Amino acid sequence: MQPSPRAYVPFVSVDTMMRLVHRIGLSQMMRDLADYIEEDFRRWELFDKTPRVAAHSDVGVIELMPTADDALYAFKYVNGHPKNMKDGLQTVAAFGLLADMTTGYPVLLSEMTLLTAIRTAAMSALAAKHLARPDARTMAVIGNGAQCEFQALAFQAICGVDTVQLYDVDPAATAKAMRNLRTSGLTLVACHTAEDAVEGADILTTCTADKQRATILTDNLVGAGQHINAVGGDCPGKTELHPGILHRSDIFVEYAPQTRIEGEIQQLDPDHKVTELWQVVAGAAPGRSTARQITLFDSVGFAVEDFSALRYIKDQVQATGIAKNLDLLADPDDPRDLYGMLQRAAPDLAA
């Protein structure tokens, strides 16, 4: 007895995701993802939004990030365990699901460790497209872990960045990033201090992983006209920037209720003015308005971005037929006859 076609959910494994990336090209995929996110940000108010649901422990957090529009429902499962790295595990691993709102049936299950890394970088570059100076060409990347290369390549593909200055407390991480990016066409500078990395940079990207209050950027390192892309602070008690920087910056966030809990702005009063980025994308609020302004994208990652990323992968899966099918749903011929399906399967299973 074969399951009905409705019982199957297209599944994008890590292997399948890597095939998709290489088929499309990473730079092209990041540009495409930025377009999908931009499209969904323009209709932001249509989404069912809620702060993510988190289960915290002493060593990390597991989160569910759901959102939906009228047609599609998405959620992502994602962990954050900084101590994982020294045990040889990913700090952040993720998978996600897209479902049909009219039936509740899943239509895509996908790995999202890679996809989150790619969409996070695409989101950062999309924000910088609206917030950095148009002539910004040099970026500092402080924290050269798993997110670093994706950030560098997204800013090259989407913002025209041509020079990346790299710094990490662990020189081996910087060396790894230099090696991985050597054929990218970017001019790469390995730096020995955060000060060196920031020197002359138009865009400052921080993507460190410690679960603690850290001061990756001190107040004196940030000057007029810079855009700060703060990626690493993404849970309560974890920040990267000196509060002085926040007071001198115009702050842009994804979804204020979530960022006030998890982002850099957890250091500020709960009524400190911030602008939601969708307003800038939709033309309802200004982005950068002067060349000397300091702009800050306080990025924590929001469910709508994962919705956009899964929607993009679904379209690619439909176009390429690259996904495998997963026997995830029980779908008896008569929907009221779940028990009959189980009972009738016995001879086949014994065979």
Next chain:
Amino acid sequence: MQPSPRAYVPFVSVDTMMRLVHRIGLSQMMRDLADYIEEDFRRWELFDKTPRVAAHSDVGVIELMPTADDALYAFKYVNGHPKNMKDGLQTVAAFGLLADMTTGYPVLLSEMTLLTAIRTAAMSALAAKHLARPDARTMAVIGNGAQCEFQALAFQAICGVDTVQLYDVDPAATAKAMRNLRTSGLTLVACHTAEDAVEGADILTTCTADKQRATILTDNLVGAGQHINAVGGDCPGKTELHPGILHRSDIFVEYAPQTRIEGEIQQLDPDHKVTELWQVVAGAAPGRSTARQITLFDSVGFAVEDFSALRYIKDQVQATGIAKNLDLLADPDDPRDLYGMLQRAAPDLAA
């Protein structure tokens, strides 16, 4: 290049779940599940509990149900779309995941359409073991859809019920249940009215699927000493019992904050006295205390029950090696080198 063993998540498909059920035996599995639930209910206060996160539309709901103890995290994805049935789809389809709290890595992905049907029935029977009269042998089942046979068999296996009186507004549903249960050893009675089904029954089970306020049981149908197992009301605006019944019953629930939103008691004042079932299981509150008392289990399903069910399946998977492995997690040799893993995969993928 092969993914590392850590990249794999054991996966229990619908086919694998059916194999497990037939290998263990459905009655044995329901007794085992009741034991696992009872064990977790005894340590109820250790669980991280939250009402489920729901995305509602005009035609249904999609829910995420997370919970965790110190060692394990579980969540279930489940939909509820009453209109699905006439389109040949399941009203309720589900899958779930178990993860390691110390690493955030998933340790089991499982179908849960079948597993939810089985654990729901096991939960109902476990509640009745504590709440129905010990000499209860006859059960009415009103609503003969997908949950009906599982309820009948669970009460047979766990409570010693020997006679089941069936009624559904659609006689074809009753005929289906009679057919499926003919070799069960239960005495079966097909009834033409709810009144006939309830006549002489010690336990009244309602498991209908309409998303609306319905009165499946009117006040006059319920008498002294009966236990009511109300399974079908499980979302805001969906109830099955006349409020008069609620006022005459001692009411037991799984997790009061959720049941007040979704259960029969949404018809009552928010401070109406109810007892959480874990208190009865743990010996902290009485269950049934007199033979004439009317007891009501206002069942909506709670995340801890799914936690117990997934924990049971994990143990069975480890004992039998029956699960397949799913390439769900990106796990590079160097956890900071996600990009390098992607880059190095290119030649293999092209081959």
